[in-house]
Amino acid sequence: MEGTKMSSLLAPRTALPPNEVLGSILTSRSVVHADGTAAQLHSETSGEECAAMYQFLRENPPDCAIEIGMAYGVSSLAILTALEENKRGELISIDPYPPGFDHIRQSALLAIDKAQLAHRHRHVHAESELALPRLISEGIRPDFVYIDGHHGFDHAFVDFFFADRMIPVGGTIAFDDSQWRSVHRVIRYLVKHRHYEEINVGLQKSFASANIVNHAYKRIQNRFGPSRYFRKTDDWKPPSNFYRNF
Ligand SMILES: C[S@@+](CC[C@H](N)C(=O)[O-])C[C@H]1O[C@@H](n2cnc3c(N)ncnc32)[C@H](O)[C@@H]1O
Numbered sequence: 001m002e003g004t005k006m007s008s009l010l011a012p013r014t015a016l017p018p019n020e021v022l023g024s025i026l027t028s029r030s031v032v033h034a035d036g037t038a039a040q041l042h043s044e045t046s047g048e049e050c051a052a053m054y055q056f057l058r059e060n061p062p063d064c065a066i067e068i069g070m071a072y073g074v075s076s077l078a079i080l081t082a083l084e085e086n087k088r089g090e091l092i093s094i095d096p097y098p099p100g101f102d103h104i105r106q107s108a109l110l111a112i113d114k115a116q117l118a119h120r121h122r123h124v125h126a127e128s129e130l131a132l133p134r135l136i137s138e139g140i141r142p143d144f145v146y147i148d149g150h151h152g153f154d155h156a157f158v159d160f161f162f163a164d165r166m167i168p169v170g171g172t173i174a175f176d177d178s179q180w181r182s183v184h185r186v187i188r189y190l191v192k193h194r195h196y197e198e199i200n201v202g203l204q205k206s207f208a209s210a211n212i213v214n215h216a217y218k219r220i221q222n223r224f225g226p227s228r229y230f231r232k233t234d235d236w237k238p239p240s241n242f243y244r245n246f
Contacts, residue, residue, distance in 0.1 A: 011167065016047055017054035018085075021115040022077040026050070026149070031072045034106040043071055045176055048237045049227045050078035052201040053146070053174070056229065057082035060172065062089050062143035066135070067126040068159050069149035072093040073108030075176075079146070080117040090120050092135065092142070096127045096151065129155065132162035142166055147183075148176035156186045164194065172199065179206065179218065179225030187228060193238055196230040203227060 016023055025031055029041045045053070057065070057079060065079050070093035083089040097105040105123070112118050124131045127151050145163035147156060156175070163173045173196075177183050190196055205224045209215040218224065 014048060014051055015055075016051050017078045019077055019115055021082040022050065022074065022081065023226045025072070025074060025077070025111065031107050032110065033103045034110055035103075039107075041072060041074070044074035045078065046226060048203060049176065050074065052203050052227070053106060054078045054082045056172075056174075056199070056201045057144065058085060060144070061086040062129055064090055064092070064140060064142040065144040065146070066092045066094065066132075066140075066142040066163070066166070067146040067148065068094050068132075069147075069176075070105075070108050070123065072104060075146060075148060076108060076112060077117070079144075080112065080115070080120055083120050084117055090102045090122065091126060092122050092140065094124045094128045094131045096125065117213065128162075129158045132159070132166070136162065136166060138157040140166065140199065141166065141168060143171045144174070145172075146174045146176065151177060151180055151182055152239050153182035155187050156183050157189070160186050160190060164190075164237075167232055169232050169234055172229055174227055176227045177225060178228040179223055180184070181210075181223070182223065184223045187230075195234045195236045197233050199229040199231055201227075201229050 007073050016026065027042060028048045030038050031041050032038055054076065067079060076091060076093050083091060096098055110124065112121055131207050141223050145167060147159045147163065149155065149159060160173065167173065175187060178187055203226055207215055207218040207224050208225060209218055
């Protein structure tokens with residue numbers, strides 16, 4: 001991997017964050033809406049990823065964390081549980097919840113409330129491409145950014161662009177769904193053109209695919225999931241004329 005190196009190899013960490021609300025959502029794979037009706041969980045950060053993220057944040061306690069993409073609040077609960085145990089830090093979750101999806105926002109906020117973690121949490125009800133520059137001008141400087149919002153290449157890249165502007169050297173950016181072609185492209189850029197080191201948080205590499213051809217293609221591209229973590233090692237970025245002669 002050009003420009004990055006893999007840091008400390010850790011044993012797989014599978015223990016879920018110690019949080020009853022999160023545990024019950026993940027084991028039942030269901031969530032409760034504000035009106036009391038239940039719905040099936042979907043598109044969430046997996047139990048293993050939550051466990052790895054929780055452990056990482058316990059070992060690397062942030063003062064401020066940002067997550068892009070809150071949905072039903074699964075990753076929010078994993079992050080907030082770590083912050084609460086650390087006894088420091090706040091989480092800003094960014095998610096626009098388009099019209100028709102407000103019940104999901106309410107369900108996430110309800111779960112966070114029920115877990116008694118709301119005092120460490122703030123939800124920014126906007127698209128990340130608009131919210132992140134506003135947070136920059138407010139002087140917000142997160143140590144950890146989790147990118148799990150709109151998964152199109154342009155959106156994932158813009159999320160990375162602003163996250164990179166916000167975090168200090170030593171800060172970490174994590175990508176969910178790193179095996180998606182769109183997200184992988186952003187990671188390839190980061191690896192090749194920025195100074196980050198990949199952190200092994202104990203997650204098993206997966207090239208899982210719907211068919212054998214895709215599986216082989218992913219292996220050739222070294223395109224794997226689930227989440228991948230990158231720590232910024234210095235502030236270098238290509239100057240504006242860097243690509244002139246390529
Ligand atoms: C995969 S889900 C997030 C799952 C969540 N991290 C969890 O573990 O439960 C993706 C979320 O991104 C949100 N999203 C879509 N476009 C976005 C954007 N432009 N900015 C921020 N979030 C966005 C969607 O509303 C959706 O809730």
